[in-house]
Amino acid sequence: xxxxxxxxxxxxxxxxxxxxxxxxxxxxxxxxxxxxxxxxxxxxxxxxxxxxxxxxxxxxxxxxxxxxxxxxxxxxxxxxxxxxxxxxxxxxxxxxxxxxxxxxxxxxxxxxxx
Amino acid sequence: xxxxxxxxxxxxxxxxxxxxxxxxxxxxxxxxxxxxxxxxxxxxxxxxxxxxxxxxxxxxxxxxxxxxxxxxxxxxxxxxxxxxxxxxxxxxxxxxxxxxxxxxxxxxxxxx
Numbered sequence: 001x002x003x004x005x006x007x008x009x010x011x012x013x014x015x016x017x018x019x020x021x022x023x024x025x026x027x028x029x030x031x032x033x034x035x036x037x038x039x040x041x042x043x044x045x046x047x048x049x050x051x052x053x054x055x056x057x058x059x060x061x062x063x064x065x066x067x068x069x070x071x072x073x074x075x076x077x078x079x080x081x082x083x084x085x086x087x088x089x090x091x092x093x094x095x096x097x098x099x100x101x102x103x104x105x106x107x108x109x110x111x112x113x114x
Numbered sequence: 115x116x117x118x119x120x121x122x123x124x125x126x127x128x129x130x131x132x133x134x135x136x137x138x139x140x141x142x143x144x145x146x147x148x149x150x151x152x153x154x155x156x157x158x159x160x161x162x163x164x165x166x167x168x169x170x171x172x173x174x175x176x177x178x179x180x181x182x183x184x185x186x187x188x189x190x191x192x193x194x195x196x197x198x199x200x201x202x203x204x205x206x207x208x209x210x211x212x213x214x215x216x217x218x219x220x221x222x223x224x225x226x
Contacts, residue, residue, distance in 0.1 A: 004157070033212045042218035043158070043202065048211050056213045090157055094212060102148075103212055105157030 004106035006091050012112045018079040021109045025072050025093030032074040033103060034066060037088040049074055086113045117141050120203055120217030129226055133190040137203035137217045144205040147179050149188045152200045193224045
């Protein structure tokens with residue numbers, strides 16, 4: 001069975017631009033979560049979507065947004081990019097939005113902001 | 115101070131050694147505890163999952179949770195070079211959904 005697919009895998013942007021990242025969850029999974037991973041802060045929770053509704057949100061500014069489509073695919077958008085947004089953005093899926101923490105992660109989208 | 119503290123390493127051990135990885139946390143509401151393994155240029159993969167206190171064993175891996183001390187551990191027996199990776203502890207509260215709080219990870223290298 002196919003895993004979580006994230007596109008693009010690598011991208012370079014300049015300050016002030018915006019970026020959209022895409023995530024296709026494992027077939028049948030309805031919950032999608034996004035995390036930002038940086039060397040200094042580690043993995044930090046961005047948001048979680050279940051059945052097209054945002055269920056949880058982390059402590060990130062409003063420049064970070066996301067959505068989920070009816071087929072469970074998800075996108076996240078970062079507007080007005082800053083140098084500090086350079087990171088690996090990881091998407092994870094589960095069947096339900098439960099408390100198990102048993103997330104299946106994709107390989108991530110590595111964003112570099114110049 | 116971070117909610118979850120984890121020694122970043124790197125930790126280098128010979129093949130066959132017993133490895134001990136640890137995390138401390140400050141939020142007493144954490145009830146679900148996980149260990150993830152992340153290879154270079156890959157996403158994290160779940161290794162162990164424990165609810166509340168106690169031990170859990172799966173093959174060469176043992177996870178321990180001591181809620182009274184706010185301390186969790188992962189032991190790897192008979193370590194192999196293929197165990198070389200970054201190990202991340204993670205935890206969440208009841209009702210937290212899939213909002214996990216991660217440690218920053220410990221880089222492990224198992225040498226031949």
